[in-house]
Amino acid sequence: ELKVEQNPLFLSMQEGKNYTIYCNYSTTSDRLYWYRQDPGKSLESLFVLLSNGAVKQEGRLMASLDTKARLSTLHITAAVHDLSATYFCAVAGGSNYKLTFGKGTLLTVNP
Amino acid sequence: DSGVTQTPKHLITATGQRVTLRCSPRSGDLSVYWYQQSLDQGLQFLIQYYNGEERAKGNILERFSAQQFPDLHSELNLSSLELGDSALYFCASSVGGTSQETQYFGPGTRLLVL
Numbered sequence: 001e002l003k004v005e006q007n008p009l010f011l012s013m014q015e016g017k018n019y020t021i022y023c024n025y026s027t028t029s030d031r032l033y034w035y036r037q038d039p040g041k042s043l044e045s046l047f048v049l050l051s052n053g054a055v056k057q058e059g060r061l062m063a064s065l066d067t068k069a070r071l072s073t074l075h076i077t078a079a080v081h082d083l084s085a086t087y088f089c090a091v092a093g094g095s096n097y098k099l100t101f102g103k104g105t106l107l108t109v110n111p
Numbered sequence: 112d113s114g115v116t117q118t119p120k121h122l123i124t125a126t127g128q129r130v131t132l133r134c135s136p137r138s139g140d141l142s143v144y145w146y147q148q149s150l151d152q153g154l155q156f157l158i159q160y161y162n163g164e165e166r167a168k169g170n171i172l173e174r175f176s177a178q179q180f181p182d183l184h185s186e187l188n189l190s191s192l193e194l195g196d197s198a199l200y201f202c203a204s205s206v207g208g209t210s211q212e213t214q215y216f217g218p219g220t221r222l223l224v225l
Contacts, residue, residue: 031211035216041218042217042219043201044113045214045216048212088154097142097166098144098167098169099156099214100156101153102153104153
């Protein structure tokens with residue numbers, strides 16, 4: 001059974017600082033997704049990473065995928081308050097269409 | 112706004128009852144996915160339909176069923192409701208149902224079972 005672990009689960013940052021969220025998964029996959037969820041809201045797609053070594057950047061967020069290590073990272077650069085949200089990674093295993101989600105990382109950016 | 116719509120937004124009902132949640136996918140999307148989000152279980156995949164056919168099944172209880180209609184909207188039926196079924200139910204859609212596509216999530220239906 002595919003397991004997805006995120007850490008940390010809670011992250012309190014100061015504005016302007018950098019930090020990284022880690023997503024480890026237990027079985028082979030070359031498809032990994034990052035989503036953002038604001039309180040009481042839906043999930044917003046951030047990145048889709050489809051191959052080993054994939055790196056994608058949008059604004060202050062950069063995601064990467066290492067399929068050999070079964071690890072993805074979401075790096076936050078110079079955090080701002082607007083980035084406060086819960087971030088989920090999700091992995092699709094094999095040819096299965098279902099996504100297995102991590103528990104999420106609650107990010108709070110303090111002024 | 113993802114383009115995926117879900118109704119109702121909120122639903123309060125009693126144990127033992129049956130409810131139907133409705134989802135309309137983005138225009139042109141053939142695949143619909145249902146997820147349950149709760150504090151203890153997190154986000155869990157329930158079921159996927161592609162162009163009217165069931166394609167993948169996850170941790171969906173036997174009391175739950177779903178279908179996708181010819182106009183591609185989908186309904187999730189929850190019966191014999193229990194307190195533990197209280198959760199946020201999301202529908203997502205994607206274009207063709209290939210495993211490498213982004214799934215776009217609707218706003219969710221918040222179900223409270225009393």
